[in-house]
Amino acid sequence: MDHSLARFSENKMFKGVRHTVYDEKGGFMTDPAFQRGVSKLANFGLIYEVLVFPYQLPGAIALAEKFPEQKFVLDHLAKPDVSKPPSEQWKQDIQQLAENENVFCKVSGLLSEAGKNWNPPDFIPFLDVIVKSFGMERLMFGSDWPVSLSGGSYEESLKIVEDYFSAYSEEDLKKVMGGTACEFYNIV
Template identity: 50%
Template sequence: MRLDAHQHFWKFDPVRDAWIDETMEVIRKDFLPTDLEPILQKNNIDGCIAVQADQSETETAFLLDIARNHNFVKGVVGWVDLLADNVEDRLAHFSSNNKLKGIRHIVQAEPNDFMLRSDFQNGISKLSQFDLTYDILVFPRQLPAAIKLAEKFPDQAFVLDHIAKPAISSGMDREWQSDIKELATCENVYCKVSGLVTETKDFQWRAEEFTPFLDVVFDSFGADRLLYGSDWPVCLLSSPYETVLKIIEDYVPKEHHTKIFYQNTVNFYKLDENL
């Protein structure tokens, strides 16, 4: 069995999806389960986790509806307003659907100290009672706040998306490296090996450019806390699904493939073992 721990679906809306500008023509269209399922089958991937791309409850309902109708979507990371006074009620509402596995906020678009806000942390404090994880989507400059967040909530399960999006083409960022190592000392934090190809200059790269960054996350988190994610369809800005998958397949030692391509995703998102 193999799983993809990070991908997206959307019905393209030029207003709502304004982040997909004219330079991203290849993804300025709908991406739905009928588009992804044959790609997963071709690459021997048995299921996936659908992650929010829009910050609305409509998005969460959309993804949960997809998961209900397509068995290969094993779980959903949705969105609720973690800053809201009624956050507990909204979490209760959506977590009644057992396909909701976690919550994400697009923190990369927020100030560096956003995760230190008391209202945000109040929202984070409510997740564990619903057995929900939290996906950390940040840039390297926001890693210090992520470290403080993970330390403050040691019983909350966190996963870092896209290895915190370092600028791959600029070479190793020693501050990023140090922060990743510190974040990984929090045993409640996992890391998705995802989003690498789109953190390159003009979406052009050579495979060896990724190796130092993969070395850092592998050495820091170890084989038990890394999850493979394609970031499809965003990855298409740079590379087809097969290429993204091969980068990680080639890097990860064979003896760790089951963990990184399957078991760690099952463990982190508490998926049904009878997939």
């Protein structure tokens, strides 16, 4: 694996890896073989993107705690059910994951989880939780395009996020809408 990572890392466009963990069963992220692979990423400056469902957040927390030098980003807020208010368990898990300063969060996948029957205010409680948990310094917009088209247009995804963050400073909005991602993925 080290040889492959070294070879791939020669390409400056290769920034990290993502495994669709929600396709896996049980405690996949705490499996020693999986963790052995993740343990090699930091040596090459690579990010690991955490793509999970809410019930898998405890595994993501354990992974982030085990590898504090590894940069992680939570994709799609862990795909919560946005058709109803955030569950207490999701809120607690998000807060616990965010206690690890090596974990960032993509503000993405909102429409993918909402389907066609949503209203912009539906997303506010979820956005409130991630802002409170991660702060403005560790949030970044991600469109989840083209998957997000299952719930609405790219423009609608963008508008939800821009409208929500319009209550914050222009500097904070710039961070969320690109600045943090540029730094995190080293594309400045």
